[in-house]
Amino acid sequence: MEASVISALIALCGSVIGTFAGIIAGSKVTEYRIKMLEMKVEKHNHLIERMYAVEERTSMNEEKIKVINHRISDLENDRKSNTQN
Numbered sequence: 001m002e003a004s005v006i007s008a009l010i011a012l013c014g015s016v017i018g019t020f021a022g023i024i025a026g027s028k029v030t031e032y033r034i035k036m037l038e039m040k041v042e043k044h045n046h047l048i049e050r051m052y053a054v055e056e057r058t059s060m061n062e063e064k065i066k067v068i069n070h071r072i073s074d075l076e077n078d079r080k081s082n083t084q085n
Helices: 003-084
Strands: none
Touching: none
16 A cells, blocks of 8 residues: 555544544533533523422411401401590
């Protein structure tokens, strides 16, 4: 074989090996970034679940405050009516 053919075959093998090495390295980086994004999404979803729980407790507390305010109002009205009699 001629030297130029051997040189071309060596260059071809180097290109193929380099290409596959680049593909493998790129896929590892992509896989790592996807895992990091999945972790962020999981944290976000956990935060959303916690916020739903907080909103539920807040609405319950608001309802309790309304009831308490109504009771206080009734007690004040009773006191006023008792002092007038």
